[in-house]
Amino acid sequence: MxxxxxxxxxxxxxxxxxxxxxxxxxxxxxxxDIALLVLAEGSTVSGVFTRNSFRAAxxxxxxxxxxxxxxxxxxxxxGNANAAxxxxxVQDALAVxxxxxxxxxxxxxxVIPFSTGVIGERLPVKxxxxxxxxxxxxxxxxxWPAVARAIMTTDTAPKAVSQVVLVAGHQVTITGMAKGAGMxxxxxxxxxxxxxxxxxxxxxxxxxxxxxxxxxxxxRITIDGDTSTNDSFIICATGIAGQPQISSSTHAxxxxxxxxxxxxxxxxAQRLVRDGEGATKFVTVRVCxxxxxxxxxxxxxxxxxxxxxxxxxxxxxxxxxxFCMAIGRAGVQDLDTTGVALYLDDVCVAxxxxxxxxxxxxxxxxxxxxxxxxxxxxxxxxxxxxxxxTSDLTHEYIRIxxxxxx
Amino acid sequence: MxxxxxxxxxxxxxxxxxxxxxxxxxxxxxxxDIALLVLAEGSTVSGVFTRNSFRAAxxxxxxxxxxxxxxxxxxxxxGNANAAxxxxxVQDALAVxxxxxxxxxxxxxxVIPFSTGVIGERLPVKxxxxxxxxxxxxxxxxxWPAVARAIMTTDTAPKAVSQVVLVAGHQVTITGMAKGAGMxxxxxxxxxxxxxxxxxxxxxxxxxxxxxxxxxxxxRITIDGDTSTNDSFIICATGIAGQPQISSSTHAxxxxxxxxxxxxxxxxAQRLVRDGEGATKFVTVRVCxxxxxxxxxxxxxxxxxxxxxxxxxxxxxxxxxxFCMAIGRAGVQDLDTTGVALYLDDVCVAxxxxxxxxxxxxxxxxxxxxxxxxxxxxxxxxxxxxxxxTSDLTHEYIRIxxxxxx
Numbered sequence: 001m002x003x004x005x006x007x008x009x010x011x012x013x014x015x016x017x018x019x020x021x022x023x024x025x026x027x028x029x030x031x032x033d034i035a036l037l038v039l040a041e042g043s044t045v046s047g048v049f050t051r052n053s054f055r056a057a058x059x060x061x062x063x064x065x066x067x068x069x070x071x072x073x074x075x076x077x078x079g080n081a082n083a084a085x086x087x088x089x090v091q092d093a094l095a096v097x098x099x100x101x102x103x104x105x106x107x108x109x110x111v112i113p114f115s116t117g118v119i120g121e122r123l124p125v126k127x128x129x130x131x132x133x134x135x136x137x138x139x140x141x142x143x144w145p146a147v148a149r150a151i152m153t154t155d156t157a158p159k160a161v162s163q164v165v166l167v168a169g170h171q172v173t174i175t176g177m178a179k180g181a182g183m184x185x186x187x188x189x190x191x192x193x194x195x196x197x198x199x200x201x202x203x204x205x206x207x208x209x210x211x212x213x214x215x216x217x218x219x220r221i222t223i224d225g226d227t228s229t230n231d232s233f234i235i236c237a238t239g240i241a242g243q244p245q246i247s248s249s250t251h252a253x254x255x256x257x258x259x260x261x262x263x264x265x266x267x268x269a270q271r272l273v274r275d276g277e278g279a280t281k282f283v284t285v286r287v288c289x290x291x292x293x294x295x296x297x298x299x300x301x302x303x304x305x306x307x308x309x310x311x312x313x314x315x316x317x318x319x320x321x322x323f324c325m326a327i328g329r330a331g332v333q334d335l336d337t338t339g340v341a342l343y344l345d346d347v348c349v350a351x352x353x354x355x356x357x358x359x360x361x362x363x364x365x366x367x368x369x370x371x372x373x374x375x376x377x378x379x380x381x382x383x384x385x386x387x388x389x390t391s392d393l394t395h396e397y398i399r400i401x402x403x404x405x406x
Numbered sequence: 407m408x409x410x411x412x413x414x415x416x417x418x419x420x421x422x423x424x425x426x427x428x429x430x431x432x433x434x435x436x437x438x439d440i441a442l443l444v445l446a447e448g449s450t451v452s453g454v455f456t457r458n459s460f461r462a463a464x465x466x467x468x469x470x471x472x473x474x475x476x477x478x479x480x481x482x483x484x485g486n487a488n489a490a491x492x493x494x495x496v497q498d499a500l501a502v503x504x505x506x507x508x509x510x511x512x513x514x515x516x517v518i519p520f521s522t523g524v525i526g527e528r529l530p531v532k533x534x535x536x537x538x539x540x541x542x543x544x545x546x547x548x549x550w551p552a553v554a555r556a557i558m559t560t561d562t563a564p565k566a567v568s569q570v571v572l573v574a575g576h577q578v579t580i581t582g583m584a585k586g587a588g589m590x591x592x593x594x595x596x597x598x599x600x601x602x603x604x605x606x607x608x609x610x611x612x613x614x615x616x617x618x619x620x621x622x623x624x625x626r627i628t629i630d631g632d633t634s635t636n637d638s639f640i641i642c643a644t645g646i647a648g649q650p651q652i653s654s655s656t657h658a659x660x661x662x663x664x665x666x667x668x669x670x671x672x673x674x675a676q677r678l679v680r681d682g683e684g685a686t687k688f689v690t691v692r693v694c695x696x697x698x699x700x701x702x703x704x705x706x707x708x709x710x711x712x713x714x715x716x717x718x719x720x721x722x723x724x725x726x727x728x729f730c731m732a733i734g735r736a737g738v739q740d741l742d743t744t745g746v747a748l749y750l751d752d753v754c755v756a757x758x759x760x761x762x763x764x765x766x767x768x769x770x771x772x773x774x775x776x777x778x779x780x781x782x783x784x785x786x787x788x789x790x791x792x793x794x795x796t797s798d799l800t801h802e803y804i805r806i807x808x809x810x811x812x
Contacts (some may be wrong), residue, residue, distance in 0.1 A: 053741040054734030054759070084730040086744070086760035119727020120761055183714055183731060224713040227735040229727075307630040307713075307799075308589055308807055315808035321525020321635075324490040325589060328460030329633040335459040338492070353460070354492035355526055393713075398801050401714055402721035 002156050002275040003282040003371050003391070008148070012162035013141035014175050015198040016040035016238025020138035021150035024131035026124055027079030027117060032150035034128060036135040037074040037194065038104060043238045044203045045071040045112075046210040050231035057082045057089035057123075058113035059232060061097070065112050066234075069203060072110035074234065075100045075132075076192065078151050078179070082115040082123045083229035092123040099129045103136045116153055116179065116192050116230050148177040151192055154400055155181045159271040165260035168253040170243035172199045174260050178218075178268040182277040182401060185222040185305070193218060193233045195264055199257050200239035202247035209249070209258050210235045217265035221389045223276040224397070225305040235261065273389045278396030281313050282372045285388045289339075289379040295332045296386035299377055302330035310393030318364030320349045327377060339380030345373050408562050408681040409688040409777050409797065414554070418568035419547035420581050421604040422446035422644025426544035427556035430537035432530055433485030433523060438556035440534060442541040443480040443600065444510060449644045450609050451477040451518075452616040456637035463488045463495035463529075464519035465638060467503070471518050472640075475609060478516035480640065481506045481538075482598065484557050484585070488521040488529045489635035498529040505535045509542045522559055522585060522598050522636050554583040557598055560806055561587045565677040571666030574659040576649035578605045580666050584624075584674040588683040588807060591628040591711070599624060599639045601670055605663050606645035608653035615655070615664050616641045623671035627795045629682040630803070631711040641667065679795045684802030687719050688778045691794045695745075695785040701738045702792035705783055708736035716799035724770030726755045733783060745786030751779050 017039060021032035039045070047066050049059045065071065075096055082089050097111040104111075115123065148158035160177040176195035201209065214233050239245070246253045274282050285304050290296035303309055306326040312319040323342055328335070337353035344367040348356045367373050423445060427438035445451070453472050455465045471477065481502055488495045503517040510517075521529065554564035566583040582601035607615065620639050645651070652659045680688050691710050696702035709715050712732040718725040729748055734741070743759035750773040754762045773779050 052731065052734035053736075053738065054730045054743050081727070084727055084743075084756065084760055086758065089760070118725075119730060120756075121727075183728075185735075226712050226714045226728075226731060229731055229734060306632050307803070308632045311804055311807035314804065317808065319524075321487070321490055321527075322589075322632075324460045324525060325458065325632060325635055328458035328635060330459075332459065337460050337490075350490065350526075352492065354490055354495075393804065395801050395804050397713070398717055398720065398799065398804060401717035402723065 003279050005157055005271055005274040008145050008158060008160055010162060011144040011160045012173050012175050014173050014196040014238065015240035016043060017196045017236065018139040018141060019143045019147045020135045020140065021143060021146040022131045022135035022138060024077060024128050026077055026127060032146060033078045034131045034135055035076040035147040035150040036100065036139065038139060039072050039236055040238045040240060041072065043071065043236055044201055044206045045234065045236045046206040047232055047234040048210055048214045050228060052227050052229045054084050054229045056115060056230045057085055057093045058115045059230060060090060061093045062112040062114060062232065065109055068109060070110050071112055072106040073100055073104055074112055074114065074194065076114040076151050077128060078153050079117040080115055080121055080123050081117045081119045081230050083119040085120065085122055088122065092125050095125050096128050099132050103132060114192055114232055116151065119229055144175060144177065151179045153179065154277055155179050155275050157275060159268055161264050161267045163260050163264050165256060167199050167256045168243040170241050172197055172241045172257065172260065174264050176264040176268050178272055180272050181275050182224055183226045183228045185225045185227050192230065193268055195261055196236040197261065198238045198240040200241065200243060200245040201237040202245050205247050205249060205254065206235060206237055209254065209261065212258060213262050213265045216262060217269040220387060221269045221273050222301060222304050223273060223391050270389055273391050276391035277400045278394040279391035280371065280394055281392040283313060283390050284374045285390060286374055286376045286385065287379065288376065288385040289381055290384035291382035293384050293386055296384050298332060299327055299330040299379065300386055300388040302326045303375060304388050304390035307393055313368065313392035314394045316365065316369045318344065318361060318368050320364060323375065324350065341378040343376040344368060409685050411563055411677055411680040414551050414564060414566055416568060417550040417566045418579050418581050420579050420602040420644065421646035422449060423602045423642065424545040424547060425549045425553045426541040426546065427549060427552040428537045428541035428544060430483060430534050432483055432533060438552060439484045440537045440541055441482040441553040441556040442506065442545065444545060445478055445642055446644045446646060447478065449477065449642055450607055450612045451640065451642045452612040453638055453640040454616055454620045456634055458633050458635045460490050460635045462521060462636040463491055463499045464521045465636060466496060467499045468518040468520060468638065471515055474515060476516050477518055478512040479506055479510055480518055480520065480600065482520040482557050483534060484559050485523040486521060486527055486529050487523045487525045487636050489525045491528055494528065498531050501531050502534050505538050509538060520598055520638055522557065525635060550581060550583065557585045559585065560683055561585050561681050563681060565674055567670045567673045569666050569670050571662060573605050573662045574649040576647050578603055578647045578663065578666065580670050582670040582674050584678055586678045587681050588630055589632040589634045591631045591633050598636065599674055601667055602642040603667065604644045604647040606647065606649060606651040607643040608651055611653050611655060611660065612641060612643055615660065615667065618664060619668050619671045622668060623675040626793060627675045627679050628707060628710050629679060629797050676795055679797050682797035683806045684800040685797035686777065686800055687798040689719060689796050690780045691796060692780055692791065693783045693785065694791045695787055696790035697788035699790050699792055702790050705733055705736040705738060705785065706792055706794040708732045709781060710794050710796035713799055719774065719798035720800045722771065722775045724750065724767060724774050726770060729781065730756065747784040749782040750774060
């Protein structure tokens with residue numbers, strides 16, 4: 001049901017990163033649900049994590065270990081989120097990491113865990129441990145497609161993207177993967193997304209880059225407004241490319257790398273929306289003319305999460321009054337509705353707060369019949385602009401989420 | 407599809423109030439879609455209205471006229487919201503009021519308009535005007551059921567409730583009606599609700615009572631989180647009961663009347679949820695142990711509006727991790743999840759932030775299989791408590807809202 005979701009194309013190996021997938025029988029038999037990423041010594045790793053108060057056990061472990069540095073391996077499972085599992089959940093995550101460390105001969109603290117799946121159930125540590133040695137044996141440069149598939153839950157297809165950019169004149173390879181189709185309103189990061197590159201980046205500088213990229217990519221999508229307990233977005237930089245280490249965001253090389261990583265992150269974020277649970281539409285919501293970015297985002301998210309707007313999108317019904325309703329309830333202080341305009345692609349639907357004299361319903365309906373289009377709102381209050389990407393609300397979303405545990 | 411929605415029972419005439427319904431052919435032929443309420447001279451009227459920035463034309467007119475006092479008639483239509491219609495929409499509303507005033511021989515400014523239905527289309531003033539004389543001829547004491555039916559949009563049944571209370575030893579009759587099944591998260595008031603009584607209440611005191619009742623009834627429900635452009639909640643007090651005028655909220659009579667009106671308002675608000683678009687469940691979300699009311703409401707609304715919680719409710723699936731997810735993303739500052747407990751009716755599902763040792767999935771599933779139950783969250787931070795009523799998210803909701811304009 002995905003909306004123009006591209007198939008995996010040439011996913012490039014990243015020098016300094018070995019990957020593998022293996023079957024752990026966590027939720028379903030016979031599919032890979034364990035992914036292992038091993039990084040060259042000297043890599044820097046940064047991450048941003050969910051702000052949900054019920055942060056999952058692996059999020060707690062990964063965040064604390066990343067802060068200490070020296071990360072060498074990422075162990076990821078799907079099928080079980082290891083969230084709302086308290087102290088025992090943390091022990092489970094640590095046990096899995098310890099096993100990975102032993103197999104690889106690296107310090108326990110250098111292994112970070114990630115989980116996604118059902119919330120509230122204990123992690124099947126024994127099953128996972130026995131799958132780890134299989135994964136270790138399969139480690140290689142080019143298993144990214146299998147790994148991207150192993151981390152899926154309700155995703156209909158794997159998402160992975162590569163790009164090669166020049167950083168300080170050196171060729172840098174960037175490969176990223178992400179998963180997530182529901183419980184999707186990332187708040188700092190998305191469900192699970194990992195981007196590896198072979199640039200050399202100093203730790204604090206990578207932290208800044210990670211926050212900057214997250215804010216403009218994964219933090220600009222919403223499928224159902226629900227923020228996961230397990231959201232994590234990780235960037236790994238192995239340094240193998242050999243360019244001078246980037247140590248400040250004022251360097252030209254920082255911008256070169258940031259732009260490359262942002263391209264990959266934005267493409268991954270949009271693919272998550274294209275594969276949103278039950279999605280039949282991919283909609284860009286652009287809000288311009290705000291007095292400050294916050295009010296643009298408030299309007300964009302209110303539109304993107306309104307059940308009535310999303311069902312109208314599903315129906316392809318240019319019921320533009322619902323857009324006005326959503327704009328009006330977004331909490332913009334002293335909004336003068338006579339300054340508001342609404343466009344569907346290039347069709348001006350409303351201007352000065354009411355229907356445009358030239359507007360005909362057929363024109364709006366033609367736009368909303370497409371599987372991709374832009375909703376543009378002009379607030380007429382200033383020069384700020386923000387973009388959010390979203391999907392529609394469909395029967396299939398209801399079916400998927402009312403049958404999820406069965 | 408409504409959940410245990412009671413049929414109309416003895417809806418009582420209110421001395422000093424005459425009502426009528428008539429067909430205006432606004433959206434559908436052959437059904438009453440115009441309602442007229444005429445009040446005795448000397449009545450006091452108060453109202454609270456939507457905070458949506460795109461406030462409908464009738465909301466603007468009614469609010470301003472109520473502030474001036476002397477209200478004698480309410481003219482209500484369904485099928486067209488007269489919202490996002492700009493200055494022409496206001497002219498349309500005024501034209502309808504002028505016609506009512508002429509028919510009744512009262513000042514134009516004493517007539518207030520209310521509209522509900524499709525947003526963004528001009529009001530069919532001519533059709534309405536010709537239906538008004540029919541309505542005027544039908545005015546009587548006891549047409550409340552027909553009137554409650556005339557104001558419906560996607561409601562499956564009319565909602566009207568009566569109660570007789572003693573106020574300062576005098577018998578006071580309270581009758582209320584309300585409509586609304588979607589675009590339903592009242593913010594100051596619900597879609598349209600009107601409560602009439604024959605008590606005598608001084609204007610500023612009635613204003614206070616209206617705000618107090620709205621906060622505890624219509625402002626405690628959500629079906630889809632979408633706030634209408636037309637929300638209005640009106641209380642009319644004709645003074646015919648003959649008790650001494652209530653002029654302060656410190657009077658015992660104020661409390662007597664307030665309790666009676668609050669009972670009627672709460673019952674109406676709950677009936678709106680029971681008849682929520684596509685609803686198969688009526689769920690009470692009670693959040694206790696908050697440090698302040700705002701955080702209790704934030705948690706209650708996040709649960710009540712989460713698409714994932716609402717689809718689990720539809721499925722009758724005790725997927726309690728979704729409740730944790732919603733609690734965790736509600737924005738409660740420094741929430742210590744180890745102090746959080748979750749109950750489904752009397753079944754303790756989680757305690758200390760993780761699954762309760764005694765909990766079995768079958769017990770939770772048994773509660774969520776019922777068509778009415780209570781979700782109780784203990785935050786463990788203080789003594790505040792708030793309640794919100796909601797419904798589930800179903801295939802039927804999607805069907806209704808993707809076919810609304812067809």
